[in-house]
Amino acid sequence: MTNVLVVYDRSSGRVLREQEYEGRRDALEARFAAEKEYRGRPSVEIVVLGASDREALRHSHGRYFLDFDALAARIA
Secondary structure, eight states: OEEEEEEEETTTTEEEEEEEESSHHHHHHHHHHHHHHTTTOTTEEEEEEEESSHHHHHHHTHHHHSOHHHHHHHHO
16 A cells, blocks of 8 residues: 655645655654644645555546646546
8 A cells, every 4th residue: 555645735736745655654644744834825735645556646636646738638
């Protein structure tokens, strides 16, 4: 199982931080620390995503990993 912390800036549409963790607990602890770090920045979204592998994450949560053109092509 892959657990990935993603810190995403919605206003710029880019990932500020992406870090993989072996355990969900470690990933969640990193999330709580990141939430403190980015407090007061409403455009910053902080999530922990879990999947069988990175490719599954990119498929299920493409908005964090793909640019606008790639997302549009996936929809078309």
